[in-house]
Amino acid sequence: MTIPLIFDVSHSGCKTTSLVEQTKTDVSDIKDFLRQDKPLLPEVSELEVVRHFTRLSQQNFSVDTHFYPLGSCTMKYNSRAIHKAASLPGFLNRHPFALDNFSQGIMACLYELQNYLANITGMQAVSLTPMAGAQGEFAGVAMIRAYHESRGDKERSEIIVPDAAHGTNPASAMMANYAVREIPTLADGDVDLEALKAAVGPKTAAIMLTNPSTLGVFERRIEEIAKIVHNVGGLLYYDGANLNAILGKARPGDMGFDVIHLNLHKTFGTPHGGGGPGSGPVAVGKTLLPFLPIPIIDKKGDRYVSLTEKDRPQSIGRLSAFLGNVGIMLRAYAYIRLLGRQGLPRVAEYATLNANYLMKVLVDAGFTVPYPTRRASHEFIVSLKKELQECGTSAKDFGKRLLDYGFHAPTTYFPVLVAECLLIEPTETESKQEIDAFAEVMIKILAEAKSDPNKVKTAPHTMPVKRLDDVKAARELDIVWKKK
Amino acid sequence: MTIPLIFDVSHSGCKTTSLVEQTKTDVSDIKDFLRQDKPLLPEVSELEVVRHFTRLSQQNFSVDTHFYPLGSCTMKYNSRAIHKAASLPGFLNRHPFALDNFSQGIMACLYELQNYLANITGMQAVSLTPMAGAQGEFAGVAMIRAYHESRGDKERSEIIVPDAAHGTNPASAMMANYAVREIPTLADGDVDLEALKAAVGPKTAAIMLTNPSTLGVFERRIEEIAKIVHNVGGLLYYDGANLNAILGKARPGDMGFDVIHLNLHKTFGTPHGGGGPGSGPVAVGKTLLPFLPIPIIDKKGDRYVSLTEKDRPQSIGRLSAFLGNVGIMLRAYAYIRLLGRQGLPRVAEYATLNANYLMKVLVDAGFTVPYPTRRASHEFIVSLKKELQECGTSAKDFGKRLLDYGFHAPTTYFPVLVAECLLIEPTETESKQEIDAFAEVMIKILAEAKSDPNKVKTAPHTMPVKRLDDVKAARELDIVWKKK
């Protein structure tokens, strides 16, 4: 059932008067500044709003309703307790410029969170301010730039990125005005060290790595890589989107990384909100300490204070108007308090157990994995190249068909270097039963691909809409509703 | 898609440890009292619980998702603001036995609500304690019994109820150990006064009436009825489930009623919760004042106090352990504050306008109404007797087919005296557009009944389940899940 646009429900003159005080107002003193037209917004009743958006919401798959094994996204359970904690009126109503005297409670949470994240990553210090992973990446690369600039080292114009990297890595390098140099991956999923050695040099500002990589394997020669890059004066950036795999098991700081960003909205169980808000704190080692973005929470005696550019003259500065996505930080803080010291490593154990188990079941059933000799991290790749060749069913088709069976699709066509790939990340919060059920459906679709490929190629069949036309969307662009 | 039972998702040993403190406890001192078996409850993860009940909830129609014109139920919009008001932590966390000093805020709300309801109904005083309409009815009839008993009038053993009455009316009379005497309705929908006159006498304890009646018309000779009953020493009970129709337009107290109950969960916009909780306050005139159930909130100087049996020795007593459904009372209080003095009569105006308009559209389209010469109140009846005879499609079939078109069914087969009836109550919170859309679908189904009656008779076709087997449910009773 498609749902009409809220604009189509609109009837001119309809309003809910209880939402705004109906007293008379006088704006005659600013009459030259006033808008003459009535903004073209919907005019609907409160019930119409409730019904519209409630029904719209029901058309979504979500963690709360479906297994959502989207690789590189860590779609774990988003605890309602941490949502409640962050939604306490005292937190919601606090103005970012409340006086320090009225901010000790929240600063205590943020200060402790900084320390927890430093401990978890094995780094020296943390700034929570980046608003998402990509902004964390930008902050990290900007710190790398600031570091080289502070040393008068102006030659460094390149950032090295493996071909398996997430798109934000090269894009963040670009945002920091670096040229991107891609290096290939070996057949076993590790970085090609020879290519790396050939690539590094005086122009190398840094390398950006994800470990475990987006191929779902741990980069085993990471220490060697660190040595190679450090030897030429470059720094190491760690993309922490995959931290769920090694939480409490290994730490980027110990691997030789100089800077890392975390995705609180992945590893630390904060909800994705249909695309955001997230939070992408950065953590640094000693080298980059002075450059951390502000604000940072510090403790002076028993009082918490917020450090600004005055306290941190070498800081790359501020990335947004206030403190970042504080509501998400509070959720991550609460999450860590709930799991505790023992709970965090358990996350990595069960996330990895689930991924390896599911991979095993699928391999046994005839699916192809590109790195069959490797342990999966918290996620793994299945390639459907063979199925495409033999049955004409693509990774996209498999993904869409999964929807019909009540499972969200894995990530498709990423990383780009594996043809027809599904990147599957079950997370630790899914049960063996759920994973078995998913595997069963995968196997069923594999059979369908052979017996009734058209069924798979035209999927989904049970969603509110059938397969949508992306090409038309881009060609005959309709991105803003207009009054007819 | 059917959803497995939570018991089928259960896997022994699964639990969410964060929900309960994991410290050691010692119950050895009560070991003789302990249960030896593990209660057969589900063992599931928090995510499994969230997913299960979220998905279950999506299988419901509700006011928030669908037009729900269920007659006699007043399925109006349930304001989220009043839900929020009643869910304030200060209200949720208050113990019913908190000291009076810590109860002035809540008692202020309840005291004012009593006064508002007295004013709205034109009665002298109110007790909020009944937990639903039916308990309000019991309280009312019990007061009537107490009144007659207090006068030593022991002969009165009958309560008169029109045949159109809601089932709770005779059932409540029975609960108060009265015999029920039914009187018929005339062809124009009013009570048969001759039958009434013949029925009343020294045995008459009271008459129970709904006005507007459940036939969707206003009982025009209510003053005469009052006189007839009062003349023989009987009292008049008003079932206030239909108060939405006359809110601020006419008052039961002015019509001669001695006692009434209200359904806060109908007229005052509190949510129905899939069957409850509701709240059924009773209001009385002077005659029954001493008998009101306790507790009642009173004001002594500028302090609020709760009256008990000591203050009200003639009270019928207490109907539950505490104050009744306080959370629902708070919602109704907030609702009245939001609508205000002008807003309440507007409810009746638009509820009645919607009903009359919809009736007109349907009549024009060929539907049969049993009282074509009458104004509809806030609801009206359509009889599908003709359609059943001609096409074999019943009121039930129409109701089920409506579901396929995204509308909840009206009340079916009530009141019992109109064959194949649909009792339709649109409420004031539905727009003309929605009502037009509903009418259009009704007309479409009427056409289907003629062209493709089987489609209608086997509806619904698009719900999570097809038509369910009631007979099997009652014959092969399965009302508790058992471990296989």
Added chain:
Amino acid sequence: MPYIPHTEQDKQAMLAALKIQSTDALFSEIPETLRLKGELKEIPEALSEAAMLRLMEERSEQDKAGLCFIGAGAYEHNIPSVIWDIVGRGEYLTAYTPYQAEASQGTLQTIYEYQSMMANLMRLDLSNASMYDGASALAEAVLMATRSKQKKTVLIPQTLSPFYRQTIQTITHPYSLNLVEVPFSMQTGRIELADLKAYEGQEIAALVLPQPNFFGVLENIDALTDWAHEQKALLIAAVNPLATALLKAPGTWGKDGADIAVGDGQPLGSPLSSGGPYFGFMCCKKDYMRQLPGRIVGRTVDTEGKTGFVLTLQAREQHIRRAKATSNICSNQALMATAATIYMSLLGPEGMQRTASLCHDNAKKLCESLSKIKGVEKIFSAPFFHEFVLKLSQPVAIVLAKLAEAGIQGGYDLSGAYPTLGNALLVCATETKTDNDLNRYSEALQQILRG
């Protein structure tokens, strides 16, 4: 206009369709004498949503009291955050009683699961879909027993909540039952088997048996149940459902088990909320099924054989049987039962047992430390669950007022309902209390009784 979607244009179009000038004409059948002329004077002018919320916030803040050690039938428990986020979803919150089964499978399956959990928890054959509250459920159980047994005498221990006893009184009054109050032992705080001797040989329909009783004390359930059955009376258990996860289930009391179990479901996820909404539950042996009041959901199949759920056994109910129904109950407390279903699912058997144990532990600790204070004496000797009775050297009302100043809601004053107990205070500690909370109470009480 709050919540009215009509524009002036809509209204005019509708009036035109009806061929009338104004909405006044819609009320023309109401006799002129009965038309309300003026305004509703008691009703204030409309508030905006924000103003209303601010008012309500002030009122709710005004009542903020300290740490809660009051029980007496309503108990502070931790409520997992999941519960009300789900129960508050529009699809649960704003649906009606699930008459249209195919469009109400969410509510229906939930209630079926509820019935299953309650019956399993109580170890009885079946459960209805909920009653108003524990007290009214018990009153209905008493009626049910007298109907089943065709006898009028019901034994009601004084260890049953006085509020429950009053409710039974009110609700059964029209049927002139013989409600006999059974006194308790001043020493143990419970009904002693020996004291029941007096009632032997009478025509008893039922014995009501609370567990734990109003004093928090654990009754001697097995012996009393067997006694009732020897008298050919029904045994109606009135239990705390959370405690039942830890304590013997009613269905296993004595040789044959309780016949009916009722109680208040509040401990299973309902906030205190000044006393409501909570919900009553009612379970029984299958022999009494057709006497059971209230709604029942059954599992069945659709025309294609797929599992589904419907309201069933409706021939007991008011909307079918009218004056011959088992009760007049129509709306119940479905939403609170939904909360309880989620509560039980989240905690599971282990979590509920553990929670009950934590309650017991905290109450024991608190009782120990309070009864060491000079001027405080624990008066009953029998074991208790999470409430206990103390006798104070000063009037309870005065002590409670002073405790309130120290940020402590000290308990329920028994001196009104049980004057023979003297300055008796009923104190409750649940799993919500930390050691620090318990200490705060003892310290404050010590201070007060010393001063």
Added chain:
Amino acid sequence: MPYIPHTEQDKQAMLAALKIQSTDALFSEIPETLRLKGELKEIPEALSEAAMLRLMEERSEQDKAGLCFIGAGAYEHNIPSVIWDIVGRGEYLTAYTPYQAEASQGTLQTIYEYQSMMANLMRLDLSNASMYDGASALAEAVLMATRSKQKKTVLIPQTLSPFYRQTIQTITHPYSLNLVEVPFSMQTGRIELADLKAYEGQEIAALVLPQPNFFGVLENIDALTDWAHEQKALLIAAVNPLATALLKAPGTWGKDGADIAVGDGQPLGSPLSSGGPYFGFMCCKKDYMRQLPGRIVGRTVDTEGKTGFVLTLQAREQHIRRAKATSNICSNQALMATAATIYMSLLGPEGMQRTASLCHDNAKKLCESLSKIKGVEKIFSAPFFHEFVLKLSQPVAIVLAKLAEAGIQGGYDLSGAYPTLGNALLVCATETKTDNDLNRYSEALQQILRG
């Protein structure tokens, strides 16, 4: 284990399938030297949900401050109760970016409606799906303008929030732009056309123009927009979207309208929340569409011709274009944009205009009464929206501390960012304030400055 559903049995079965003894083996590819040996020492022991909530409640209560008259970029507004009840539904809250369109129509249609509302509100051709916040959105707009114009100079008024200016600095730093700060008139508190003369003839990529500006003052937008266009520069409007319902829409500024409009969406339903999450919005003329950063949703059809929604124009984005994308943004602030969509739907054009008018009215009233106080002077002459600047006879920090004691958060201290203004205080009053609230402020300030 919190949130891990595996029973010991499940775990053993899975290990057995993998033919390993323990989960340790799963980490065997991590070099031994890198395996973390000890524990995470900084992380405390796990808390139960109840203990965690109690801690967080204490922390949040600890920060409870008085009536809020602070603005400076984050504004207290009434948030209709509907909004977060719906936004908090699991289906919105726990979905990912809507890559799988057919299983994400809820989010996609919502964003399409969001884009439509924002574009209509701004009177510009299009809107993206959201940015992180107003400041970073503006920085991206500056980059977008310099890319489009292939020029490096951008004029940035000092009436723009200092925090926005710092953010632009940080984000554009790698590109070594020429960011020129334009001073404001100390008399009017805004940029005067005459003062722009100095920049004429330079190679200007864009002029940034805040409305209202950081002081709350209304800029002379028409003249300044025309000036920018005469210089062949783009005009980037940085606006408060709620104010825009009342004030001239950027798309209608001057003869040709602003080219890009950005701002912070917080006033549209996001709670203050210590500064985030809010969201940035970004709208522009269609000429700049391919330069726009961030996600965009388009309307299309399915294979049966039914309407549906998908992410579109992805060739601008990092996951397709990598180092050649228009930005690195990936996750945005979708949920807050959802809240804004519901906010705008609820209030509608009339409600938003009325709200903005109430803000203005309250600010005017407060400004009048405060500036009557001895020791208080309103320093700017140009009209303002809902914020204004006062000069005090005492240091602002001291006055604010005293106001706080009286339960009033008096405003934002400008003396740090604008030392030349002296003891300057930026005060904001929105529609949340009653006359009584305004009086409380004046009385308190009077008291403080008198004493």
